[in-house]
Amino acid sequence: MLCDRCHKNKATVHFTRIINGKKIEMHLCKDCARENAGINPEFSIENFLSDMFGEFSLKEPDEEYKCPDCGMTYEQFKRYGKFGCSECITAFKDEIEPLIQNIHGHRRHKGKYPRQKSFEESKELSEIEILRKELQVAIKVENYEKAAELRDKIKALEKGEG
């Protein structure tokens, strides 16, 4: 089978994409695959994961979007498929939550937790704390839209407590 794109080389990369319920099949040679939509013909788990990030993320943050703690950009995270520090997950939470749901079929941990967590205050309060932390991050990276959203959530929770 010849490549669908250049019609010269042998097609060695075959893939199916489902876009809005429509199945699109493509058969490409290595070079065209690499050029076309950035599909990497060298299969590795990292490539696979970083392709998945593209497929499942709800929105693409701008390329300069960084974890305020270690400086990892969202682009870097997509490329490596790995976090740079313990704060990345909070910084990229909106983008990766759908991916986590897709990998695990869940989005909330159940099971063991570290010792220091048992000293934490009541559950609702720690939820507010998390939101406050996210708010700080949002302000730091000047994502005001998200900051406003978080502020509303925090207010709602505070009201509920009062």
Added chain:
Amino acid sequence: MIKWIDESGIEKDIVVSSRIRYARNLKNHKFPIFLDKKESEEIYKEISEIIKSNDIYGKKFSHFKTSNIPNLEKKMLIERHIISPELIKNQGISGFIMSNDEKISIMINEEDHLRLQILSSGLNLKECLKKADELDSILDEKLEYAYHKQFGYITACPTNLGTGIRASSMIHLPGLVMTGRLERLLNTISKFGISVRGVYGEGSKSLGNLFQISNQTTLGNDENTIVEKVEKIAMQIVNKEKEARQYLVNENKLEIEDRVHRSYGVLTNAKIISSDEAVKLLSLVKLGVDLDLIKKYKNLNFNKLFVEIQSMNIQFESREELNGRERDVKRAEIIKRRFNEESE
């Protein structure tokens, strides 16, 4: 000698080994992908000190920086499933701590800051989980783990988030392979969130009929639920393997006997043997012993022999680098020696 495979444990004829791995990271350090040498050494020291000063573990462990270990030995430890190739890839920053019986290891600055691993012979996942949990709690007393209220333990890769646990068992399935029943079984298993891969050989092709099953996901179910599921499915596979073996003996006894004895003949008389061929033949001879088609060698530790004949282990035991042909000669000698020791 390979210490951790002692041929004890439940269903040890079919289940070679069990393993529990915990992935953990520290809150106040960059993850390995961004670590520099200085910070990596702080982490190594911090973890190492906790183990050294512990009453239970203190004296039973040896501590290593990966870059200080000779190449041959590193690869030998991979073949024994004690450390991983990724640890060696990170050798500028990585280290490991290993118990003297090789059953417990802590890899430092592999993909995550910490990878705790408990190995055991046979089907023994619950016991492994208990030990992993104990070790983890000891470290937790002194370290500040990276943890997210919603997503659980934070791991470098999102595929390990939550519990950070990987429960796996290595299973010997010649009966299912020979009866052609394996593929269908594997399709069913994958629907339960369990993944299966061949232990030896490339890609999906498995040499020696050895397969590793493990949980696919780590978030949303607690540790006990995950381990119980893997153990239950492993038991199901073991039962199916037993049925397949029974079927072979009932329906194709002569053919099976023929294959087993041919394998035995070649394996014990070869002068030069590659690791691929040896693994293939060993699997069939082991089946023959399990099914009582070969009356001797009841005490021969086949599970250990599978590891012992891997290239690096051969070189490590003979304390020298050997070329391919020299290894194949040595391998044939080792096999012959092991069989002779047991027939006496």
